[in-house]
Amino acid sequence: MPATGFDDVWVVIPVYNEAAVFASVLADVTGTFGHVCVVDDCSTDGSAAIAQEFAGRGVRLVRHPFNLGQGAALQTGLEYVLGDPLMRRVITFDADGQHHVADAVAMVERLDASGATPAGPAGQASSRPGLDVVLGSRFLGGGKGEMGGAKRLVLKAAIAYTNLVVGMKLTDTHNGLRAMNRRAVAALHITQNGMAHATEILEQVKRANLAYVEHKVKISYSPYAKAKGQSLLNAINILVDLVLR
Ligand SMILES: Nc1nc2c(ncn2[C@@H]2O[C@H](COP(=O)(O)OP(=O)(O)O)[C@@H](O)[C@H]2O)c(=O)[nH]1
Numbered sequence: 001m002p003a004t005g006f007d008d009v010w011v012v013i014p015v016y017n018e019a020a021v022f023a024s025v026l027a028d029v030t031g032t033f034g035h036v037c038v039v040d041d042c043s044t045d046g047s048a049a050i051a052q053e054f055a056g057r058g059v060r061l062v063r064h065p066f067n068l069g070q071g072a073a074l075q076t077g078l079e080y081v082l083g084d085p086l087m088r089r090v091i092t093f094d095a096d097g098q099h100h101v102a103d104a105v106a107m108v109e110r111l112d113a114s115g116a117t118p119a120g121p122a123g124q125a126s127s128r129p130g131l132d133v134v135l136g137s138r139f140l141g142g143g144k145g146e147m148g149g150a151k152r153l154v155l156k157a158a159i160a161y162t163n164l165v166v167g168m169k170l171t172d173t174h175n176g177l178r179a180m181n182r183r184a185v186a187a188l189h190i191t192q193n194g195m196a197h198a199t200e201i202l203e204q205v206k207r208a209n210l211a212y213v214e215h216k217v218k219i220s221y222s223p224y225a226k227a228k229g230q231s232l233l234n235a236i237n238i239l240v241d242l243v244l245r
């Protein structure tokens with residue numbers, strides 16, 4: 001079992017056909033976190049079997065009977081971890097190697113920081129101490145996010161549109177790396193799939209008056225991640241998904 005301090009933390013990982021990199025992602029995650037919930041959506045490449053190989057290192061596998069999409073997988077994972085009465089904090093983390101455990105650690109440590117004055121980037125104040133949600137952002141502080149110019153432009157348009165819809169002022173609205181406390185997990189009820197689930201999460205954070213903040217994170221664009229669908233078309237799909245939802 002990894003180092004203590006994170007015994008009340010669960011990492012929720014939605015996975016769909018990431019066998020090429022998933023073992024190394026799980027090795028990284030379980031090196032720090034002892035409770036991991038993988039939600040597989042009928043992967044056909046053995047991703048679920050990889051998760052099972054890590055059962056002895058705290059990985060629990062939940063499988064949908066057919067592909068329900070990333071939003072449904074996240075909701076399934078959140079409901080699963082709510083079943084642990086000792087769970088106090090949750091990280092959502094991608095299976096494709098784009099996220100970094102060091103960022104997840106820093107984010108989870110920001111939760112419940114004593115004496116913090118919780119205020120979202122839009123300045124929403126809360127009467128409660130501490131933070132409920134820490135949102136990963138690749139663009140915070142002016143970062144360019146390691147992506148091609150055209151993709152960045154489309155993604156920025158999606159971010160601007162999402163901010164308009166949800167009434168927030170975030171620098172990144174489509175980042176799967178998040179940390180949240182139990183109160184936030186219980187407040188989320190994700191029903192949207194595709195990229196629209198990211199917008200829905202933000203809407204629910206706002207509606208539940210959860211205290212949130214953005215945290216600068218690194219998103220890696222490996223040849224694997226790029227080949228998988230980090231194309232310009234992928235960014236355009238985010239926009240289409242947003243408008244059609
Ligand atoms: N369970 C499940 N996970 C999915 C599905 N689609 C994508 N994912 C996972 O969700 C995470 C983010 O997906 P990805 O395609 O990398 O999105 P992006 O990097 O935000 O463009 C990865 O861990 C994927 O394996 C799905 O239909 N079901």
Ligand SMILES: [Mg+2]
Pocket residue numbers: 094096098225
């Ligand atoms: Mg990805």
